[in-house]
Amino acid sequence: MAIAPATRAALRNAYSIENWGGATFDVAMRFLRECPWDRLEQMREAVPDVPFQMLLRGANAVGYTAYPDNAVHAFCDQAVRSGMDVFRVFDSLNYMDNLKLGIDAVGAAGGVVEASICYSGDVTNPKQGRYDLDYYLDLARQLADQKVHVLAVKDMAGLLKPEAASLLIGALRKEHPNLPIHVHTHDTAGTGVASMLAAARAGADAVDCAIDSMSGTTSQPSMGALVSSLRGTELDTGVDPAQVAALDTYWDQVRGVYAPFEAGQLTGSSDVYEHEMPGGQMTNLMFQSKSLGLGDRWPAIKKAYAQANELLGDVVKVTPSSKVVGDLANFMVTNDLTAKDVRDKASSLSFPTSVVEFFQGYLGVPPYGFPEPLRSDIVRGKSVPGGGEFFKARPGADLPPIDLEAERKGLEERYGNRMRPVDALSHIMYPQVFADFMEFRKNYGDLGPLPTRIFCAPMHEGQELSFEIEEGKTMFVKLKSVANKPDENGIVDVVFELNGEQRKIGVTDAAFAKSGRAKTQRKADKGKKGELGAPMPGVVVAVKVSVGDEVKEGEPFVTLSAMKMETVVGAPADGVVQEVCVGTGDTVSPGDLLAVVDAEAGGRA
DSSP, X not given: OTTHHHHXXXXXXXXXXXXESHHHHHHHHHXXXXXXXXXXXXXXXXXXXXXXXXXXXXXGTTSSSOOOHHHHHXXXXXXXXXXXXXXXXXXXXXXXXXXXXXXXXXXXXXXXXXXXXXXXXXXXXXXXXXXXXXXXXXXXXXXXXXXXXXXXXXXXXXOOOHHHHHHHHHHHHHHOTTSOEEEEOOBTTSOHHHXXXXXXXXXXXXXXXXXXXXXXXXXXXXXXXXXXXXXXXXXXXXXXXXXXXXXXHHHHHHHHHTGGGOOOOOSOOTTHHHHOOOHHHHHHHXXXXXXXXXXXXXXXXXXXXXXXXXXXXXXXXXXXXXXXXXXXHHHHHHTTOOHHHHHHHGGGOOOBHHHHHXXXXXXXXXXXXXXXXXXXXXXXXXXXXXXXXXXXXXXXXXXXXXXXXXXXXXXXXXXXXXXXXHHHHHHHHXXXXXXXXHXXXXXXXXXXXXXXXXXXXXXXXXXXXXXXXXXXXXXXXXXXXXXXXXXXXSEEEEEEEETTEEEEEEEEOTTSOOTTXXXXXOBOXXXXXXXXXXXXXXXXXXXXXXXXXXXXXXXXXXXXXXXXXXXXXXXXXXXXXXXXXXXXXXXXXTTBEEEEEEGGGTTTO
């Protein structure tokens, strides 16, 4: 918001400013504790005359799974009314049925439909059997038949080399001379500027880039480099480098504020051509791996990512399909599994939920189908809504419509205050994230007015600051003291001075072990069939059984979650639950004992 006026001036002739979509929608609530709809509307008011662009994951909207058709339509309608202009509609598998839903929803809402081809492989490599030039040209023809407004090539991993850009964009321009073409890439290997220049010369109308201080590596190529390279040519962008330099100075300072959250990638990484990890995922996966205790095994995770991709059938990798590949890679490294191990032991492993749902067809159908017998071994008796183990058509088509007004009223009953239609949509897209967001708001209020530095890093004793909490009303805050240690309930006393008046509040110490939980977790004995060990580190979010329950092997037992990766751990054997060793909220490490089943007691209960 601080740089919005300067951005409006510097980028007044831009095709669009990409500022919304799945990642930003999720992050706003999950980490920044902001309403994504409010954020969009504030930006729209500040920049009323430069088109905004968002990413829409086809039938997955801005989430990781399929939603009922009317939910996708309602989301797009509200997004247009909140200020969105251009919708880059893509599907993580290039699955046309999912794309069509997104295209129809955006068109009905009155948005600009930019239909995307997600790029994978290498069209210049004759040995690249699957994703060759003919594959992309055929996909483009199908999209053009849908009467879309713009055709996009979404190179989410930065695999589009300069020669490939010339070949692909040149061929698309020849077949579709009157359809605007927009090209997106990431600069992971360091070839982004060269590739976008090649795309422009081959006939692209728009290419993606990023402010210099935010560009390079897994981000987009440098705007300054592109603008300067084309200046004085027939492709001159008309962008004033001096105005862009002012934006660059601002973002360079902002990036310093968020430095503690950087993944640590300082250089390009040309091995992306081997593992094909999307730029938007790579730094997230690095952070996720560290959170799972695998930070020192990053090379192994990249290798496992390539293996996981092959196990899944060499899929197009972009959110949410890329999450499936990443979850499987982390699972393989955590449990020291090779690709052969996964195939051989598939029927007895507790895979991440995203992997199971991928094979059930929750994301749609990959271009070349699902690999068998791996698919059947992993799904093994699980069912999908509507019956059966797999979706037989587009997943959302089998989901009943959502009553949006009933969802909104249900939220009012739950939270006791007025809820807007946009709140209902946030809840539908991200139920747990929205619930956590509302709980946070209940406890701490709206943190939007806080200065960024104070949001990202704690105050120190004696520090004083001021900020405007509403127009004409300023709050002066001084941190007086912080207790040295938590009390028996894990509460730390913090004393502030607010506008000269002393206030004391209790803050929960997240590192404090709850009473009764501070114990050394036993490890499961792999030699005992009835002992269930954790397949990954994480937090227990659900325990689905109790002592004395009779269970069948593979029946859902415990649900673990770690950094957006959820795993439902199945019963280790038929029998009766003899012991449950964890509770909701507990943190576990790989191999920790979750429960014990008396395999000899089956049928006696």
